[in-house]
Amino acid sequence: MRDVAIVGTGQTVHARRRKDVSQAGLVREAVDGALADAEMTLDDIDSIVVASGPALFGAVNQPEKWLVDGLGGHMKPVVRITSGGGTGLAGALAAMNQVSSGFADKVLVVAYDKLSEGALQYQISTLYDPFWGREFAVGIMGFASAYWKARIETLGHTEEAAALVSVKNHKNAFRNPYSHVRKEVTVEDVLNSRPLAWPIKLLDVPPISDGACAVILAGDDVVPQVSAKPAWIRGMSYYGEADNAANRFMLQSVPLQLAAQRVYKKAGITNPRRQFDVAELQEPYTNFELSYYEGLGLCRTGEAAALIESGATEMEGDIPCNPSGGCMGANPIGATALIRLAEAALQVTDKAGERQVPGARTALVQAGGGWANLRGVAVVGADKN
Amino acid sequence: MEAKAATPVMMRGEGLGSAPGENPTFAGRIELPYTLTTGRAASVFLAELANHKLVGSRCEKCGDVAVPAQDFCAACGETTAADFEVAPTGALTGFTATPAGVLAMIRLDGADCDLVHKVLDAELADLEVGTRVAARWAASPAGSMLDVEGFEVSDAAAAGEWPQPFEATADVEPVLEQSYDLRLDYDHAFGPYYGTLFDGIATSRRIQGVRCPRCTCVLVPPREYCDACFVRTEEWVDVADTGTIKAFSVIHMEFVGQVREPPYVYAEIVLDGSATRLIHSIGGIDVEEAKERLHTGMKVRAVWKDAEPTGSLEDIDYFEPVFD
Numbered sequence: 166m167r168d169v170a171i172v173g174t175g176q177t178v179h180a181r182r183r184k185d186v187s188q189a190g191l192v193r194e195a196v197d198g199a200l201a202d203a204e205m206t207l208d209d210i211d212s213i214v215v216a217s218g219p220a221l222f223g224a225v226n227q228p229e230k231w232l233v234d235g236l237g238g239h240m241k242p243v244v245r246i247t248s249g250g251g252t253g254l255a256g257a258l259a260a261m262n263q264v265s266s267g268f269a270d271k272v273l274v275v276a277y278d279k280l281s282e283g284a285l286q287y288q289i290s291t292l293y294d295p296f297w298g299r300e301f302a303v304g305i306m307g308f309a310s311a312y313w314k315a316r317i318e319t320l321g322h323t324e325e326a327a328a329l330v331s332v333k334n335h336k337n338a339f340r341n342p343y344s345h346v347r348k349e350v351t352v353e354d355v356l357n358s359r360p361l362a363w364p365i366k367l368l369d370v371p372p373i374s375d376g377a378c379a380v381i382l383a384g385d386d387v388v389p390q391v392s393a394k395p396a397w398i399r400g401m402s403y404y405g406e407a408d409n410a411a412n413r414f415m416l417q418s419v420p421l422q423l424a425a426q427r428v429y430k431k432a433g434i435t436n437p438r439r440q441f442d443v444a445e446l447q448e449p450y451t452n453f454e455l456s457y458y459e460g461l462g463l464c465r466t467g468e469a470a471a472l473i474e475s476g477a478t479e480m481e482g483d484i485p486c487n488p489s490g491g492c493m494g495a496n497p498i499g500a501t502a503l504i505r506l507a508e509a510a511l512q513v514t515d516k517a518g519e520r521q522v523p524g525a526r527t528a529l530v531q532a533g534g535g536w537a538n539l540r541g542v543a544v545v546g547a548d549k550n
Numbered sequence: 551m552e553a554k555a556a557t558p559v560m561m562r563g564e565g566l567g568s569a570p571g572e573n574p575t576f577a578g579r580i581e582l583p584y585t586l587t588t589g590r591a592a593s594v595f596l597a598e599l600a601n602h603k604l605v606g607s608r609c610e611k612c613g614d615v616a617v618p619a620q621d622f623c624a625a626c627g628e629t630t631a632a633d634f635e636v637a638p639t640g641a642l643t644g645f646t647a648t649p650a651g652v653l654a655m656i657r658l659d660g661a662d663c664d665l666v667h668k669v670l671d672a673e674l675a676d677l678e679v680g681t682r683v684a685a686r687w688a689a690s691p692a693g694s695m696l697d698v699e700g701f702e703v704s705d706a707a708a709a710g711e712w713p714q715p716f717e718a719t720a721d722v723e724p725v726l727e728q729s730y731d732l733r734l735d736y737d738h739a740f741g742p743y744y745g746t747l748f749d750g751i752a753t754s755r756r757i758q759g760v761r762c763p764r765c766t767c768v769l770v771p772p773r774e775y776c777d778a779c780f781v782r783t784e785e786w787v788d789v790a791d792t793g794t795i796k797a798f799s800v801i802h803m804e805f806v807g808q809v810r811e812p813p814y815v816y817a818e819i820v821l822d823g824s825a826t827r828l829i830h831s832i833g834g835i836d837v838e839e840a841k842e843r844l845h846t847g848m849k850v851r852a853v854w855k856d857a858e859p860t861g862s863l864e865d866i867d868y869f870e871p872v873f874d
Binding site (some may be wrong): 234279291296304306315360407412446 | 831
């Protein structure tokens, strides 16, 4: 099995609505960015993985068929991967396996969603079983807020602690040129913002965005020819669990812990708080970031509020989380997990500009989809394992 | 979101083992509104239909002309633009009859790919591959593909040389957005497990689950296999219409397709005797008060609707908290 590195990344200008491009045009913008970054052309690409959210987001079924044209996929392997908010990471995993197995030397993974085109909460609600619960569904917001409330009661993940996540990520997003939400908020702003699905309030929620991200992966024997500054994928995994299995544990995502365990073992991570220089976490709502601190072992169970309050996850802290601003700056759902991976690659190759964590060499990436039942983790480093 | 239950007259779980198509189904409907973005090239194509122009794009790398105009060349991925015009005449390369009329692949004069459109006032017998056709333009253009009403059989040869470089008509605004309504109707088969569950709810307010022989947990809704143990469930078990709150939140937001009017309490409830989560709502309590008085682990009981049962979760109006 070959080691795999990220040798190019690109992102679109994310926006609440990109009226100037079609879905295909949006995707191509990210691809052109990644190709330019890697100093490649479409001719250099052996295989393409398209990743996007549920097809109902875009009203184009089997969108990879459409995107073959815009991606130079004519007569090349093209597959699509989808997995909710974790779509981008699941797509990267598929691409990584194509490279590590020797199926392809250079794989383009492109992830996108153009969420401005339809009615998002309704679309997400159709993910529910039509017989059982869809009539009560509020996207995943009803679910997410309910279990946050349970974690407030049992783990002390308070509204104030979640507000600190919002403040931090908004502040970091301000430094990220790809963000389309650029405003600083205070804890009071968050606590006083309009309740959407209490305890979730407006400023606990990322924006709805149009955007795409593209990443080019290459095998270790090809890397020296194509990149002077690769970001090595030191481990990547993606786990699932049955949505409504008996006695499902809801206070922590078990698949997240399984994925982390596996990836940490591969990358030799025994003390995540100390060994990671930076983390990019895909937080669909602020409260999830608190939960991920615990699930990823950045702190012990029940200590997430104390961790954010200590400032450790701020830019200046010992484990900066979401220097990009996370989803708060932009949240094109299908792309958002790949954006986290791309941002981690920028960090460990010292290309993150104003949001650079000085000297970062090892980065943690987390993403997930579904009702907290699909979870992925990756470790990206300046060095190989 | 509209989800109408099938008529409860016929039992959902009845007659299992007979032809599957004979069992009643659950009619699910998804109706989603969209405002699609057409993109650079297609927005020009759509706008120029009003001027009776068919705008394509020519790839500088491979020379192919695509119509409608595309942002990218299908053959080589090169970026292309709405820069060439093809003739409103062409020849059929394939066709078929549908209930909506004859549809055809049409190779317009000057184009290197086919356009799919209608052939008007024609029978299959009149047509063959190579039959010449000409565009019939709609009387009132609306910025859509149907501004070409269709194509009619015509002996007219291509007038002039095609393709021609295209020059945008003055004052024509590109059609950047198009509204689109997606309506999807489904007939979901209940199957023996949901069928039995909803029959019981419709006839006797009875909620049934299945027990996993390995972990002994009772699963609601019932299912053929235990998700965690992956062994076949065998035993049907009645569960109570009382339970405990596993988690809850208060819904304030409004959204397209919402069934219940906010504010209301969303809840995930574990029914007594089961080990799985039921998604429903909690009522009989002021929503602001609910934020203070409800907590996880609290007992709730189902409040059934007085109305004619439909055999769905909607037959339970809501769950009400049982305060000690």
